[in-house]
Amino acid sequence: MQTETAEQVVIDTSSTTVHTLGPKDARKIRYMQKDGRFPVVFHKASDWSPYLMDIFTTLVEIRWRVMFLVFSLSYILSWIFFGLCYWLIAYVNGDDSNDDDKICIYNVRGFTGAFLFSMETQATIGYGFRGMSENCMVAIIVVTVQDVLSCLIDTIIIGIVIAKMASARKRAQTVGFSNFVVVSLRDGVLCLSWRLGDFRRNHIVEGVTTAQLIRYVKKPMGYVVISYQNLEIEEREIVLATPALIIHKLQPGSPLYGLGPDDLLEENFELVVSFTYTGDSTGMLHQTRTSYTPSDIRWGQRFQNMLKVGKRHYKVDYALFNETIWVPVPLMSAEEYDRRRRPVEPNTPSLQPDKRSQIVVNVAPELK
Template identity: 25%
Template sequence: MSASGAEPPARPAAPDLNADLGLGGAVAQSSGERFLNRDGSFNVERRQVGLQGINVYGELLTVGWGRFFVLMAAAYLGLNAVFAAAYDVMGPSALSAMPGHGLARFLACFFFSVQTFGTIGFGHVYPASLAANLMVTVEAFVGLLGVALATGLLFARFSRPTHRLRFSERAVIAPYQDGQALMFRVTNAHRTQLVDLSAEVTFSHFEQASEPGGRTRRFYPLALERHRVTFFPTSWTIVHALVPGSPLWGQTPQSLAAGEAELLVVLRATDDASHGQIHARTSYRADELRWNARFRPMHRTDEAGHLWVDLSRLSDTEPVPAPAADRPGQ
């Protein structure tokens, strides 16, 4: 207690040097852009990595389905075009019952390649020279490898654990017990179930450094009301109480904006269907916090008494009265 009888303001917890989530000093001290986009992607590019940065397998696993099938079709048509050109170069005597020259011959060679590549073999065209037979042998081998690779990629894409964890568009500063708390919601938009869901929330902002006019970014892990849930059938409101000692204690919308504050969120869970580990990331900046508001209920009950969750209300909020200390004249 001070001499006036009032308690001195509580000091926030010391920053955790390991709480920057691996962003690194250069990224941490940058300003102007958020660390994490709302979809969990990073605002950092890697340039001049050279050919060693190419990961065809990784790209084919993570690219969208539409682009994946376009790339597979392009590879398939490209390989057949290469073999068709090889048959065409061998001359009219390489394959039986073929046009002598021009586009018609190339197309006939192309469709023969398609039949060979897919081991279809209609039989009306066959290799008539040693060179053509050797080329058919090579193409059959390449076709076997191509089918095996395409099958493996499809299986890997289907078996790869994915998620549709949806975060509320905004976080709120809402009433909580006798004070306030930071809250945001998350729900599972997949029909599969998630278990052992854990959350990690880090508060980051610029603080004044010791040198005049200098600023340094600090990271503070936030203590959550509950950092882990075993079952996740509906939704989860993640809560950090604003109490003395919290890095958010005494903060205002203006101070958070001036410090370029950002809340970094990392969620981990196990997919009950595939038993694979999934990860989800997002962040909230100062302008994505809604003060003196609370989330509207998402849960409904039908006429038969069954509970259901309205995912369209994930981000719905409503205003609440500001705490007495924040009201004019109090």
């Protein structure tokens, strides 16, 4: 049941429906996934120069199984390479037939012995069975180069592993947005809001929220045009010690000002929201992001209160993080709601005395 007055237009929430995407709309590709990933594929995969120029970032971004493969191959290949060098030195010097005072590398009589000596040298195992003599300067130089290279490999591998373990993506998984956004009245103004929360005990130092409305249109020639519109957010800078409610007022200038609940069924846009923040434990910069489609907008609802004040602490019930309740909300766009709320200006400054008396005469019989 819909009730209209000159001051306020509200709806009976018992007849409110939640809009969902149909089968046709469900097949549309999202600009950004709910977990913050972008479904973008680069077809120009033959050019590997951008990845090789920034090899450290490339290794940090690869999967763990690939990282372990690179980790193992970096050592095994270096052992094989220097093992070949030691084997060639021993072969050229004739260590198999020379006396002990002319041998370059003790107890290296083949490639297997040279490989073991290379591994013992680089891993600093030092079993004491094989060793380097002072007769061959070339062998001494190769051992020195291998020792320096092994320190370099250890530094790079350890740095990459630590960077992957402290990746910003891991911390971003503990900061989350609500599964949907709601439209409700706040101080007589229609507002679009969503929830942001930190699920860890070591909270965030500071952070900034942003929101963009993204539309993409497929042109007849086959190319796609993507437009970006920034949404004004109240209180963009947040200390996320407790869950925060991010609010965007549907006022003139907002891209959603002229959209009502029925218009959302025909709209094709994504609301991309992000939270860039500094972690309290590490001091590193992180970012959490997600996106909402028109089917994720719940008109006429608000989030349940999940914060209570105790004697010594603030109590937060994260079980209510995505819970909402129905509230009376205008079943129309913010533009139409504002237009109906404006007072109607009379055509004349005041009513004439005869007209006022005529109204009383006409109404009085009905009142009786």
